[in-house]
Amino acid sequence: MISRKATKSDIRGILALQAQNLISELSEEQKATNGFVTTPFTPELLEEIIDLDWAFVTEIDSQIVAYLFGGSWPYYEKWPIFPYMTSRFPDWKYKEWQITTENSFQYGPVCIDVNHRGKKIINHLFEVMRKDFIKTYPLAVTFINQANLVSTKAHLKVGWTIVDEFEYNGHQYFGLVYDM
Numbered sequence: 001m002i003s004r005k006a007t008k009s010d011i012r013g014i015l016a017l018q019a020q021n022l023i024s025e026l027s028e029e030q031k032a033t034n035g036f037v038t039t040p041f042t043p044e045l046l047e048e049i050i051d052l053d054w055a056f057v058t059e060i061d062s063q064i065v066a067y068l069f070g071g072s073w074p075y076y077e078k079w080p081i082f083p084y085m086t087s088r089f090p091d092w093k094y095k096e097w098q099i100t101t102e103n104s105f106q107y108g109p110v111c112i113d114v115n116h117r118g119k120k121i122i123n124h125l126f127e128v129m130r131k132d133f134i135k136t137y138p139l140a141v142t143f144i145n146q147a148n149l150v151s152t153k154a155h156l157k158v159g160w161t162i163v164d165e166f167e168y169n170g171h172q173y174f175g176l177v178y179d180m
């Protein structure tokens with residue numbers, strides 16, 4: 001298992017993994033038992049986030065089995081949920097921190113192949129990303145659809161803290177923070 005920064009040669013593998021786990025492509029049963037990702041990335045968006053050094057992958061036997069993205073809040077503004085989420089930051093507190101767009105970054109999406117879940121890949125991949133982002137940000141922030149129990153449990157196990165619950169576009173979400 002190798003976790004590292006993504007390169008453009010990883011795009012095909014990332015897109016294949018995304019297609020297998022994108023909420024719009026899954027049955028209700030799959031969503032409930034396997035987890036899912038909600039933020040789709042096009043090949044162009046993948047090239048952009050890779051060029052920014054904000055994309056990470058895990059590969060096993062030359063196959064992409066996990067990906068994880070992160071980035072600044074201005075980057076993520078292209079998806080409407082993120083400006084809504086940052087508008088809630090004045091009410092978000094974590095330990096001694098007042099969460100802001102300056103002291104935090106958006107973590108995610110993260111996706112792990114269903115056949116490789118439960119093998120601590122998230123821990124390994126997260127640590128590679130954490131070592132890179134801690135140079136700039138003391139906090140990581142994300143949201144998880146409350147229907148995605150698999151992701152919620154995995155993130156709480158890694159040490160994330162739920163600091164908010166909110167509704168957006170007819171869905172219920174948790175807002176989570178991680179002290180880098």
